[in-house]
Amino acid sequence: MPTYLLGIIQPSGPAAPPEMLEPIMREVGAVDQAMRDAGVWVFSGGLHDPSTATVLRARDGGVVVTDGPFAEVKEQLGGLTIVDVADLDEALTWGGRLAAATTLPVEVRPFQG
Amino acid sequence: MSRTDVEDAFRREYGRAVAVLVRVLGDIGLAEEAVQDAFTVALERWPREGTPPSPAGWIITTARNRAVDRLRREATRDRRHAEAALLHSPSEPEEVGPVTDDRLRLVFTCCHPALAPEAQVALTLRLLGGLTTPEIAHAFLVPEATVAQRIVRAKAKIRDARIPYRVPSDADLPDRLPAVLAVVHLVLTEGHHGSTGAGGPRADLSAEAIRLGRLLAELMPDEPEVLGLLALMLLTDARRPARTAPDGTPVPLDQQDRSLWDGALLDEGRALLRTCLRRGRPGPYQLQATIAAVHADARAWSETDWQQILRVYDDLLALTPTPVVALNRAVAVAEVAGPARALELVDAIDLGDHPARHAVRADLLRRLGRSAEAEVAHADALRTARTDADRALLVAARGRAR
Structure with a gap:
């Protein structure tokens, strides 16, 4: 069965206030549970703010460490779910439920192999 | 049988052959290679040995054998395809769906919403219409390299993202059908107007759109919008002889010599329209076809029943x-x-x-x-x-x- 990344695209900047976030997280939790019940769930998780990221680059035989995300852009990967499904249509159906729950764009991308 | 006869067969049967081979081989690129191989063999043999009783069957069998040979030779290339090709036989019972025709599966793959609209159009014309990349590029007045790149990208996405080769379920059909109809309609409007620059109407593209429309009507005879689209295309294409003056300049509807309109196409369009309207499930194409039919019924622009046209436009706008x-x-x-x-x-x-x-x-x-x-x-x-x-x-x- 092919595996797909469902990436949740989040605008950069401060997170939404808890009273807004709470119902959204409940919805996302319900979709997550539905994926587990359907046997397609592989992994899911939300990411901390891009400012907590660290970038590593191999240089001159060593590794250079820099603070911050790889690129400063208006939208970043905010969380991800990995599903194991029959085909793109099924992945798009789950991705659509996730987009409705999060109210954010979801990028569906196939894994190799 | 001459070379032209083989070329005619190519145009007529290419889509069906590719569609069957895609199912058997599970890969569009392999299917196209195999079918092209088979037509190359046909070019050599048919003129010498005569046309086989079933040209389409001959092409499909030959393509399948060629593909199996090729996969055996290149066994390392991809075992899965080789196994699939050897296991499946075209006579096997097919997967269940509202309709089981390989071409219909291929239509829905080519017009999948995960592909960009221009890629959907190019793929549909290429795989179902048998048009070459230069022909598509010429028809849409875009560089050949652009069309080639669109097709390559779309095929890679179908393969890598696993866009299914399947007719959508009855429940999903209402969501998926409009994209298919939009592709065919776009081919027609391109044929009538051209999208950019010079060139003017291109009859070959209109003919291709109507051919695709007839195919869809044959494959989905119960979908009123499919029949509505075909009716609309026939009713508008009937005006083609009057649409251009002898010197090549376009003639607007109110100035057209209506005696030049193709009566047979108009009659066919009207009959189709009556059939689909009877189902009582109106849609945008049926309504546009109704408007075209009202124009067709007027002997002159001044005799047009504008009240009725306005009523249909009210429905269409809603x-x-x-x-x-x-x-x-x-x-x-x-x-x-x-x-x-x-x-x-x-x-x-x-x-x-x-x-x-x-x-x-x-x-x-x-x-x-x-x-x-x-x-x-x-x-x-x-x-x-x-x-x-x-x-x-x-x-x-x-x-x-x-």
């Missing part, structure tokens, strides 16, 4: 509230309620700097005797017109009004 439909409805309003009322509507339509909006405004302003404003609108229309044919129509319309 179903698809787009600025373009609103603009076309305003043209009907001008005939029923006069140019002043129509101008109010047009000025309220949010269509931006669109040539059709400027052209309609120019016409309405002229009819209201506001010539200075009409000239400005006319200039705006000329400035934004995308094709030479559109510009010629505008100049002709202004000339008549003087």
Whole structure:
């Protein structure tokens, strides 16, 4: 069965206030549970703010460490779910439920192999 | 059998053969190679040995054997395909779906919403219509490299993202069918107008659209919008002989010599329209076909039943509230309620700097005797017109009004 990344695209900047976030997280939790019940769930998780990221680059035989995300852009990967499904249509159906729950764009991308 | 006969068979049977081979091999690229191989063999053999009783069956069997041979030789290339090809036989029972024709599966793959619209069009023409990349590039007046890249990218996405090769379930069909119909309709409108620059109408593209429309009607005879689209295409294509003057300039509907319209196509379109309207599930294509049929029933522009056209436009606008439909409805309003009322509507339509909006405004302003404003609108229309044919129509319309 092919595996797909469902990436949740989040605008950069401060997170939404808890009273807004709470119902959204409940919805996302319900979709997550539905994926587990359907046997397609592989992994899911939300990411901390891009400012907590660290970038590593191999240089001159060593590794250079820099603070911050790889690129400063208006939208970043905010969380991800990995599903194991029959085909793109099924992945798009789950991705659509996730987009409705999060109210954010979801990028569906196939894994190799 | 001559070389031309093989080429005709290619045009007629390519889509069916590719569709079967895609199912058997599970890969569009392999399927196309195999079918092209088979036609190469046909070019050698048919003229010498005569045409086989079932050319399509011969092509499919030969393509399948060629593909199996090739996969055996290149066993390392991809075991899965080789196994699939060896295991499946075309006579096996097929997966269940509303309709089980390989071409229909392929239509829904080519017109999958995860592919860009221009990629959907190129793939459909290539895989189902058997058009070559240069032919598609020529038809849409885009560079060959662009079309080639679109097709390569789309095929890679179908393979890597696993876009399924399947007719959508009855439940999903209403969501997926409009994209398929839009692709075919786009091929027709391109055939009539051309999207950009010079070139004018291209009969080959219109013919291809109607061929695809007939195929869809054959594959999905119970979908009223499928029949509605075919009716619309036949009713509009019937006007083709009158649409261009002997010197090549386009002739607008109100100036066309209606005796040149193709009566057989009109009759076929009307009959199809009656069939689908009887189902009682109207849709945008059925309504547009109804409007085309009202025009077809009028012996002259002055005898057009504008009341009826306006009623259908009201329904169409309720179903698809787009600025373009609103603009076309305003043209009907001008005939029923006069140019002043129509101008109010047009000025309220949010269509931006669109040539059709400027052209309609120019016409309405002229009819209201506001010539200075009409000239400005006319200039705006000329400035934004995308094709030479559109510009010629505008100049002709202004000339008549003087």
